[in-house]
Amino acid sequence: MRIEVLGLDKHFKNVHAVQDLSFTVEPGRVTGFLGPNGSGKSTTMRLMLGLDNGSGQTLFDGKKLTAHSPVTRTVGAHLDAKFFHPKRTAYSHLRMLGAEAGISKARVNEVLQLVGLESVAKKRPGGFSLGMGQRLGLAGAILAEPQVLMLDEPANGLDPQSIQWLRDFLKFYASTGKSVLVSSHLLSEMQLLADDVVVIARGKLIAAESMSKFLGRSSGSAVVVRAGEATRLGQLLHNMGIESTANGLNTLTITNQTTDRIGEVAYANGIKLSELSSQTASLETVFLELTDSGQEYRLGGEAK
Amino acid sequence: MAAVVYEWRRLWSVRATWVMSVVYLGVTALLGGGPLYLGDPGMRVQTWKGLYSTNGNVLCLVMLSVVASQFFGHEYRYGLIRLTLSEFPARERVLVAKTSVLAAYVTIMTFVGWSVLGMIGALAPEGRISTSGVGLNLSGGQPSDMWQVLVFGFAYCVLAMSITMITRNLALGVVLPLLTATLIEGLVQGFSSLSNGKLDWLVNALPFVNGNAWLGKAPDSPNAGLIFAAWIVGAYLIATLSFFKRDA
Numbered sequence: 001m002r003i004e005v006l007g008l009d010k011h012f013k014n015v016h017a018v019q020d021l022s023f024t025v026e027p028g029r030v031t032g033f034l035g036p037n038g039s040g041k042s043t044t045m046r047l048m049l050g051l052d053n054g055s056g057q058t059l060f061d062g063k064k065l066t067a068h069s070p071v072t073r074t075v076g077a078h079l080d081a082k083f084f085h086p087k088r089t090a091y092s093h094l095r096m097l098g099a100e101a102g103i104s105k106a107r108v109n110e111v112l113q114l115v116g117l118e119s120v121a122k123k124r125p126g127g128f129s130l131g132m133g134q135r136l137g138l139a140g141a142i143l144a145e146p147q148v149l150m151l152d153e154p155a156n157g158l159d160p161q162s163i164q165w166l167r168d169f170l171k172f173y174a175s176t177g178k179s180v181l182v183s184s185h186l187l188s189e190m191q192l193l194a195d196d197v198v199v200i201a202r203g204k205l206i207a208a209e210s211m212s213k214f215l216g217r218s219s220g221s222a223v224v225v226r227a228g229e230a231t232r233l234g235q236l237l238h239n240m241g242i243e244s245t246a247n248g249l250n251t252l253t254i255t256n257q258t259t260d261r262i263g264e265v266a267y268a269n270g271i272k273l274s275e276l277s278s279q280t281a282s283l284e285t286v287f288l289e290l291t292d293s294g295q296e297y298r299l300g301g302e303a304k
Numbered sequence: 305m306a307a308v309v310y311e312w313r314r315l316w317s318v319r320a321t322w323v324m325s326v327v328y329l330g331v332t333a334l335l336g337g338g339p340l341y342l343g344d345p346g347m348r349v350q351t352w353k354g355l356y357s358t359n360g361n362v363l364c365l366v367m368l369s370v371v372a373s374q375f376f377g378h379e380y381r382y383g384l385i386r387l388t389l390s391e392f393p394a395r396e397r398v399l400v401a402k403t404s405v406l407a408a409y410v411t412i413m414t415f416v417g418w419s420v421l422g423m424i425g426a427l428a429p430e431g432r433i434s435t436s437g438v439g440l441n442l443s444g445g446q447p448s449d450m451w452q453v454l455v456f457g458f459a460y461c462v463l464a465m466s467i468t469m470i471t472r473n474l475a476l477g478v479v480l481p482l483l484t485a486t487l488i489e490g491l492v493q494g495f496s497s498l499s500n501g502k503l504d505w506l507v508n509a510l511p512f513v514n515g516n517a518w519l520g521k522a523p524d525s526p527n528a529g530l531i532f533a534a535w536i537v538g539a540y541l542i543a544t545l546s547f548f549k550r551d552a
Contacts, residue, residue: 046386046551046552049386049389049390049393050389050393051386051389051390051551051552052551052552053549053550053551065393066393066394070306071390071391071392071393072391075390077386077387077390079386079390080383080386082382082383083382083383083384083386083387084382084384085318085378085382085384086382087318087319087320088317088318089317092313092317093317095313095317096310096313096314096317097310097387097391099306099307099309099310099313099391100306100307100310100391100392101306102306140387
């Protein structure tokens, strides 16, 4: 199911929290939703679900969410790890959430087992850890096997094994043709998980594109070539208008080019290559480059 | 219908509902049975109608109002409103479901309360239930019809739920109607008596003064039912507006 976010806008008194935000979330892909603290990620998700009042609209396969029935088979949302009544058992919580889609008791038990909470199904979640709360929230979101999963910081409080499980699960979920929108500030994790990224800062859209294209934005992305005739290759590239930097005796670093293009030039001129590799910037590097000025709350007393 | 099932499961899957329901029946039994056995022997005679009006008393209704306040109180306190509205984005569905389930809950509890009072009456010593009964009537007004007890109870709970919706505070939903009915209106009436009738208009506009006058079909207050209804409907409309206009 394709999600189209069209011109979402939201004010909180004097704060313009979300500013004319538009992007799409494609089916069959995991879309990472990134932004600094206070950038408007959670507000955007709430606007998408109609929980907050604002302007703009969100269409799910061309229709508003209210036009879908049952809604829980369309969108499963997990917005906070503590959204449960502390005295209502995990099992009862899911039974309640399953009412709209007519979820069976067997499916509730199946989901509890899937998220690893079957042993505490009849326990009150007031004493659950943050990680267990995340699992319960995720269980609620996937209960009706929705076409769209929207998860707000689902990896917070999870141990490394659980994070790996979550990553595998979300990738599998998307591979079945469903849409997954997941916000996180665990950038290394997001780099492993997301196919596409939507980046916002101060409520404005910074980027909405594939992960590979986003990583290519960084000045740190480059092609590294090692060859015995590195100097000749550098001269040839220079003659073609491609600048390179000598990095040691036999190594060149070339920005804004692909390995395919450099390989073609070397092959056409009979230059034997010892190494031809792509040096990609980390998501963290690109993210910080693009959102540095858009940080709402800054450490070190340099608040803007 | 799914929203009603959701609310029904939500209602009965927390212990507080069960506890308050049992306490409601216990208080009803105590207040209904007490006058048949305790106090001045001359007062130990009750009418059936007087006995069955016991659970229209605010001291009983406050237990139901705790449950009524939970309908939105727990939602806001624990952030569950966002789960609820994610599942039912059309807010009117949520409001209708909650109000319907509240009506069902109050109806069931009132009938169960009447059953308890019926058993107490049946077990009472010979002669204690009589048409000439003068026993303690804890309601402000002796109801002329039993359905009024049910409607009054539901109205009281709707007021509690509405205040919770407006304030997003469960405790205020319970305390404000209780204080108004038991203390504030009494104080206003006291001040009015000291003001040589200058504040009569205010007394005549108070919700529970009118509610009790309506229960007893007081001949000097023909519009009491309308004024009481205006308070309840007004509070409910403000609550509805705030529910629709504010962020979840």
